[in-house]
Amino acid sequence: MKKTELIYGFHPVNEALKAARRQIYKLFLAKDKKAERYESLVTTARALGIFVEMVNASQLAHMAGSDAHQGIGAETGPYPFAQLSDITDVPEFIASNPFLLLLDNVLDPHNLGALVRTALCAGVNGVVIPKDRAAAPTPLVSKTSAGAIEHVRIARVTNMASTINSLKESGLWIAGMDKSAEKSIFDSNLSGPTAVVIGGEENGIRPLVKKQCDFLMSIPQIGQFDSLNASVAGAVVLYETFRQRHVHQQL
Numbered sequence: 001m002k003k004t005e006l007i008y009g010f011h012p013v014n015e016a017l018k019a020a021r022r023q024i025y026k027l028f029l030a031k032d033k034k035a036e037r038y039e040s041l042v043t044t045a046r047a048l049g050i051f052v053e054m055v056n057a058s059q060l061a062h063m064a065g066s067d068a069h070q071g072i073g074a075e076t077g078p079y080p081f082a083q084l085s086d087i088t089d090v091p092e093f094i095a096s097n098p099f100l101l102l103l104d105n106v107l108d109p110h111n112l113g114a115l116v117r118t119a120l121c122a123g124v125n126g127v128v129i130p131k132d133r134a135a136a137p138t139p140l141v142s143k144t145s146a147g148a149i150e151h152v153r154i155a156r157v158t159n160m161a162s163t164i165n166s167l168k169e170s171g172l173w174i175a176g177m178d179k180s181a182e183k184s185i186f187d188s189n190l191s192g193p194t195a196v197v198i199g200g201e202e203n204g205i206r207p208l209v210k211k212q213c214d215f216l217m218s219i220p221q222i223g224q225f226d227s228l229n230a231s232v233a234g235a236v237v238l239y240e241t242f243r244q245r246h247v248h249q250q251l
Helices: 010-019 036-047 057-064 084-088 109-122 139-144 160-169 207-212 230-250
Strands: 005-008 024-030 051-055 072-076 099-104 126-130 154-157 173-177 194-199 215-217
Touching: 005 010, 005 057, 005 139, 010 024, 010 036, 010 072, 010 139, 024 036, 024 057, 036 051, 051 057, 057 072, 084 126, 084 154, 084 160, 099 109, 099 160, 099 230, 109 126, 109 139, 109 230, 126 160, 160 173, 160 194, 160 207, 173 207, 173 230, 194 207, 194 230
Parallel strands: 024 051, 099 126, 099 194, 126 154, 173 194, 173 215
Antiparallel strands: 005 072, 024 072
16 A cells, blocks of 8 residues: 655645655645646646646645645655765765755754755755654645755664764764854854754754764854754854855855
8 A cells, every 4th residue: 555645735735746756646726726826736737647636625624634735735655765875975966065964853843844944045965864753754844844845855864973974984074053062153164065963952962963073063142042943043054054155165
């Protein structure tokens, strides 16, 4: 029996069709929605031989498990995880200035979606997450990322610490985020081959993973509030990395 899931929302469905990385079996449209916005999606789906079915909005909400379906859903195969080698052993990675995002212990699917969306915009080559104690790229994550996960290669690894060691052997510098680190992201060199490690919402990076990082860095902040949300902190450091790499390339 085939394993399927239902991604929902205009952008997730649209991006899944454009990326063409996962199997799409059927498109569902709510009967009470205006058809103009979805004409291109329906045309694309039918050109690919995907059956389009009209359903009640309440039925679509039941299938999606959410009222935020925006009148459209798609029955698809599971998210197509990449192998780490699919990210690191390809010519464009080897020939480029590699940039990876490693997420350790990130459990909130909203944070995962937001981080993946920012990672795509900041030009990462891929995202690495652990198999255990980590949010998975579910339809909710697809919705939160506005479909960005359909274009980002996400590898799921058994042992993050050993993966980091392998990346270090490949020439990447591993920069871990730690709110107590004395070194600021603005004082850290992120212009070369870099993997940024962002920890979970409660406890940050796990001690064993933190130990494998080449250096730790923090985001300066004013005031008594404890720390930034994981996805916000991730956006800040990813774009500081982007800025440094962009400036470096212009020199």
